[in-house]
Amino acid sequence: MTLLIRAWNRAPILLRVLAGNAIVILAGAIGGTVLTQHLLTLSVFWLALGFALAGIVLSLAINYAILRDALRPMDALQRAVEQIDCGDTIVRAPAEEIGDPQLQRFARALNTMLERLAARTRQIEANEARLRQLSGLVLTAQEEERKRLARELHDDTSGALARVLLNIEMCEDALPEEWTEIHDKMRATRVLTAQTLENIRQMIFDLRPTLLDDLGLAAAVRWYAKNSLEPAGVQVQFEASSDLGRASPSIETALFRIAQEAITNIVRHAGARHARIQLTRENSRWVFVAQDDGRGFDARAPLGEPHWGLFGIRERVEALGGAVAVESAVGKGTTLRVEIPMA
Helix, strand or coil: HHHHHHHHHCHHHHHHHHHHHHHHHHHHHHHHHHHHHHHHCCCHHHHHHHHHHHHHHHHHHHHHHHHHHHHHHHHHHHHHHHHCCCCCCCCCEEEEEEEECCCCCCHHHHHHHHHHHHHHHHHHHHHHHHHHHHHHHHHHHHEEEEEECCCCCHHHHHHHHHHHHHHHHHHHHHHCCCCHHHHHHHHHHHHHHHHHHHHHHHHHHHCCCCHHHHHHHHHHHHHHHHHHHHHHHCEEEECCCCCCCCCCCHHHHHHHHHHHHHHHHHHHCCCEEEEEEEEEECEEEEECCCEEEECCCCCCCCCHHHHHHHHHHHHHHHHHEEEEEECCCCCCCCEEEEEEEEC
């Protein structure tokens, strides 16, 4: 009996339906013969009507029972598919609990597809992790090279220009007053040397701002924003939390570079009149916001050459496990929001 039930549960749906209808036909034939012998007094019409109704009811009942039992695994498959549609790739179809061989093959194929998808997802995540690690190493090497160049410019080039400027001033003071033409040339050389020295100092700050090391992130970003935006005719409002504190060197460097890129984008591309720079801490995360009232752009469109700076921002943020959000529309300005975990 147990073997018969097991064979019945493992039979295909079509075979079960055929077997059930064969039972109905066989029962109708046997029952009809028996009833005909006992109900000969009834008319043929009522006898045929009774047989027909009994056959229909019996057929419907048996087919309903068979289909309900056979299609019960479809409910489990439906639930699994609905969970997959909601993004759950861990769920698996109960293939071993399904008796129908066709549905069982379908469930196993679904599980195989999910296993391959999970393996591909793990591979993509591993590749992304390696890319983030390599990106972090590249950015670290880049910052180290910036430090080296800034140190060499400060110790060698800047010092040499300062001595040249001092020598020019000494020579200018030693020249007789009547040598006006030479005085004019020396003055022009002194001014050019002073401008070059100032440009070198600006390059040193761009490569590695001493304010970032000495006074912290807020002071460095405030100084850079005011000295970059105000000369370009952009009124800047800087806001920083009073309890901002200090971050790790890597996070402070990354946030300062992000601020540099955002401010540079406002100066070069936004055409803005007002800008707001905000630096806060929210829920164990560093938050940087740059907002302007410039010409804006379609944030839903693919980023082209004018917005390549955003790629660099995203690269730095993703290397630190943060998030970037850009809100912009043509003629309505741009808002850049960056969040980086404190750890």
